[in-house]
Amino acid sequence: MTTSSLTSPPLPRPRPQYPESLDGPTTLSEIKQLQAVLIKAGLAHTRPAQNRLVALCSAARPPDPALDHALLLFSRSRKPTPFMRNTIVQSLANTSAPYRALRFYFAAHCAAVPPNHHTFPALLKACSHLHALSEGNQIHAQALKSGLGYDMLVRNALIHLYCSCAALDHAQRVFDKMLERDIVTWNTMINGYVQNGLARDALDLFRDLQLAGVWPDAITMVGVLSACAVAGALELGKWAHAYIEKHRMDGRISVRTALIDMYSKCGYIDRALEVFKSTPVRNLVLWTAMINGLAINGSGHKAVEFFDRMVHDDDIKPDGVVFISVLSACSHGGLIDEGRRLFDELKTRYNLVPQMEHYGCMVDLLGRAGRIEEALQLIRRMPSEPSEIVWRTLLGACRAHRNVQIGELAMKEIQRREPRHHGDHVLLSNIYASVGRWEDVAYVRRAMKRMGISKEPGCSIIVVDGRIYSFVVEDASHRHSEEVRAALERMARRLREAGHVPDTREVVARVEGGEEEREEKLVHHSEKVAVAFGLIRTVPGTTLRVVKNLRVCADCHAAMKLISEIYGREIVLRDRNRFHHFKSGSCSCGDYW
């Protein structure tokens, strides 16, 4: 027998796992056996029996055949109960064809069967799945007409509907008008903001929740962590983690998944790995979060290794989503052969059908490696019509490898599908600029102006002493401008002294100016401003963490490497979709991005 030592603190141990999904033990054949018993007993047509049978059907695994049986029971019933109706609407809403719920309801509506307050949440959920704002509005109106529009569950479902249709103003109006809110109300609104990319609003609302004296639950915290992941808010994410442990919510696998995702997207991959390692039971989603975290933080080999471990050690069958993560890890790590092997295994070993996204990954893999022709061949051989995203991926590869001819071809294909996407014009003009075709650059710029498309301004944020400072390119309006200007000048001087040669290939704007003007532009890229600010406002040696809204340009990337060396600083820069960890003159991406 061992006794626990009083001197050493107990290791933090994950709380026991709660079941996150109940796999109903009931199968259709078991339901039919029960039905047979009920028929023999002469009870099959009683209300409670019919209700029970339909409820069992809706909980059965797999659901679809049982659902058909529920519909059969319903149609054979002489006097269907409202419970049966609602249960069927609910089940249909959760299938892959939720519009059937609306049709089913419409039939009842035409037969003048009155809805009750269980009916609307299910219908609204169907509309949420379908992103059917107009149908949702009509149901909202019907709920109001039948006097159920102010039911808490109905209003929660309305908020969810409007959030899933990106109608945040409508959602907020419903939320604001509620005099009474439960935790679901708050969670729905917080997650609605997160899913629409409005992390700031989500975190503000979380603050309101706390001020209102409401206790967050595990789902609230998942939402808060997602908001931190979107915003790259590491400090708040750490606070949320501490809160979760204190209130013993870290046993849930969804919470741990959100933690891994948050730490990964804040560039803190070691902490993500710690959470992963201390999780005793792992499922596909948790593995995916970890593999994706490794992928975006430049650990391509490790991501592939984890994928193989997931399959072999945990015996988990991969799905299409985890394949996207591991394939993108290959493409960003330059792991061509691994990527090809995995793409092949997707089909042959796991019997999955490659989706558009997987082709997109493979186009990226080949294109990034400079095999532009091969990437184009792959697109031509795709079984379905390539999306504009696939063509855009190819366009990006053409920019990186200065392939004007195929770049123009890709642009033409994109134009046919989505002409107003500003990023594409910028990419094309980058290609022209990279080979010195300035007149074509100017042509693209004029075309953009004519179409009223403008380049999204670059914006970077850095957190210093718990305060968020944001810098927009060429913005001299903020109150630190004098201080920042001086810091930038000093930094630029040190960079020049260290031998940095400005790389103006990606400078698009105002090309009528000379080379000098283009160099001047580079100095004011928002990530450089944020780093210059961080250098003067933090003690030497502090890691600088910057989050940027666009991809980092080649010049900034080279400059960051040099800064990490000459200032002896680590810089963690998150761009639009991945991380660059600069340390001692090199970057975790291996200059392959």
Add this chain to the structure above:
DNA sequence: ATCACGAGTT
């Protein structure tokens, strides 16, 4: 019985 949550290519 009914409403909320975790992973994704550009």
